[in-house]
Amino acid sequence: MQMERKYMALAVLLLFLGVATPIMLNLFWSKSPASLQTPKIQTKTATTHSLLEFYPIGMNSFQSIEEVLRFVEERTSSKGYMGPPSYLARGETQTIPATTAPATPEKTSQSLSTPSKTNVQVVGIDEPDIVKAYGDILAVASGSRVNIVSMREKKAVSVIDLAESNVYGLYLQGDKLVIISVYYMASPIRIQGLMGPEFPISAGTANTSIYVYSLTTPAKPELLYSTYIYGMPMGSRLLDNTIYLVATLPLEVKLPVIDGQPLPPSSIAKIDPYANSYIVIVAMDIDTGKRTAFAFTSSPSTWMYMSRERLYLAVQRNIGEDSYRYFLNASLNYLPNEVKANISSLLSKGQYIQALSELQKYLATLSYEKAEEIVKQVMEQLKPMTDKTYFYVFGIDGLRVSSLGKFAVDGNVLDQFSMEEVGDSFIVATTISRWQVYAQMGRVIEIIYRPFDTTMEIEIQKDGQTKIQVIRFNETQVTPAPSTRLVVYTVRIGEPENALFIVDVKNLRIRSSLTGIAKGERIYSARLVGKTFYLVTYRQVDPLFAIDVSDPFKPRILGYVKAPGFSEYLHPIDDKTLLGVGLTDDRKLKISLFDVSDPTSIKEKSTVTLDAWSNILSDHHAFTFDPSTGEVFIPIQSWKANSGGVLVLKIKGDSLEYVKLLEHNQALRTVYTETELYTVSTSQVRAYERQAYTLTAKIDLSAG
DSSP: OHHHHHHHHHHHHHHHHHHHHHHHHHHHHTTOGGGOOOOOOOOOOOOOGGGBOOOOOOTTBOSOHHHHHHHHHHHHHTTTOOOOOOOOOSOOOOOOOEEEOOSSOOOOOOOSSOOOOOOOSSTTEEOOBSEEEETTEEEEEETTEEEEEETTTTEEEEEEEOTTOEEEEEEEETTEEEEEEEEEOSSOEEEOOSSSOOEEEOTTOEEEEEEEEEOSSTTSOEEEEEEEEESEEEEEEEETTEEEEEEEEEGGGOSOEETTEEOOGGGEEOOOTTOSEEEEEEEEETTTOOEEEEEEEESOEEEEEEOSSEEEEEEEOOHHHHHHHHHHHHHGGGSOHHHHHHHHHHHHTTOHHHHHHHHHHHHHTSOHHHHHHHHHHHHHHOOOEEOEEEEEEEEEETTEEEEEEEEEEESBOOSGGGEEEETTEEEEEEEEEEEEEEEEEEEEOOOOOOOSOSEEEEEEEETTEEEEEEEEOOOOOOOOOOEEEEEEEEEEEEEEEEEEEEEETTTOOEEEEEEEETTTOEEEEEEEETTEEEEEEESSSOEEEEEEOSSTTOOEEEEEEEOSSEEEEEEEEETTEEEEEEEOTTSOEEEEEEEOSSTTSOEEEEEEEESEEOGGGTOGGGOEEETTTTEEEEEEEESSSSOEEEEEEEEETTEEEEEEEEEOTTOOEEEEOSSEEEEEOSSEEEEEETTTTEEEEEEEOOOO
16 A cells, blocks of 8 residues: 555655656756747736726715615616526636837837818817827727838838728827727627625627837837726717727626726716616826726716716617607506506506516406507507607716716707807707607407318338328317507608707706707708707708808708708808718719808808719718818718728818819828828828829738
């Protein structure tokens, strides 16, 4: 026995040495110059919880994690939520992007002239885009990669690779590059917070990250800070040195998370009791790396607008859920007290499906005729519903975000340019549709198809003999009696119309409104220029309206011009001129120059039409205008030829003049300096001198 123990001990020792020897050799020899290969440039791990701070969001915040989870359970159960799948992992490793660069990094000098900036809505507040320029540097996002291009050297000097993430947008301020990326989790995980129970994050949930890089040496980007949250980004802004990111997260995720840590309940507000999502706001100082996060319950946000002091989030609720609540509330007067109390309780929790089921159970106890009569009486009380947009307003001051309240207006918002803050007023334009709620009792008959023959033959072969046995089915099949079903639905009625609302930013009350604008038309673009709000509608008349908003209590239509086609984007050239980019009725690209010097008599002075499409129609960041030369740069893609480029037009007085088409297939953006112009696609940057727009360089990019 002792001998066996000695052999066993020797075997364990040899096994240990066999495993440990390579490790020890690696430790002892890892610094040997002969064993080292040329290292890739690595970035340091930047996320540290010491930079994460939490602040109370203000009104209506939750008091405990248990209260948050209870609210989530009530809301998710209202949609028939069946619970998460089995979860495999217990934590997540945050991938830090790798960078590649030439063997000998070089510092690049500043270019001789300042490059153009991203086309944004509010002066001084930057917006994320796929191309950013500052000094000598051009940053271009392509899939999972960001190319750093030296405009002086005419080459890509480094590439930041985010592996499986996709770039949502970039900021470039001084020598700091901010990258916002999105990654969809392939595997589920569990989060264990500092307080409360652990909870699951399901596979497929979006993970949104912010990375801040130093480009002091552009050939060797250095990661300074990073942070991540769960949720899909819907908007972002950069004000001074603070980036604000807004993301939407389904309630099924249970709790909003930043850097692997659940938000405390004081940073989560119950603003919408009928919510199906969290809206998460992250604020991050790009100079220090400090950040924080806030969340509130809501339907998913559709658009955001930000001034220097306030952040507005526009939310359009599901008209279907609203119709259920509307019908169920109206039905309460026709129900026994016990049923009424039960349905009222479910409605208060936003559990519409369960409430409708309870009503249906009660109606099933009545005769079909009696149930149908109750439904008809309820319907007679229902007036048409209108679309509504809810605005949640937050005060912003660096990393501090506070809830200021909410308000609602009729209609749906087209885009961010339909909203604008001027002085102490917030102006919003909407298109209003009306809906009628209908309910119908129906008899559902379950049909069972009987076999044509109630017998079945079985053939049995054995020992070369075949035997047929006949089996007869003796059970009688019964068709169930018809059951009743209650169906609630909405139908759009009448023609849409448009409206403008002016809201007091201090008390969030509507000061005035202008309704009934262009009945039968829908808003296609909007823009505020000075004290005049311009609206383009489209369907039959296709007018451009000018609305005077100088008196916030008495907005009035000054005039309009009928123009064929419609403009998807409006850009103020000066206080007398407006440029529109849109489509004609036969889907050709149309650029219009409007004289708005007299808003009571607007004139379309000049147009350029071509058989092409432009991504300006869906993304205003693609529009570039040089006020010093009057040149307009419009990326286009031909409908017929598999080619495109950048159309250069020049505004001279009241006319648009064609300058040149710079061929560059799939060009998305244009950046100019005093002497050069750069057209940018996801695979290449082309440089032109600006005198004759002669091509001087092609810079290939690394596409992700």
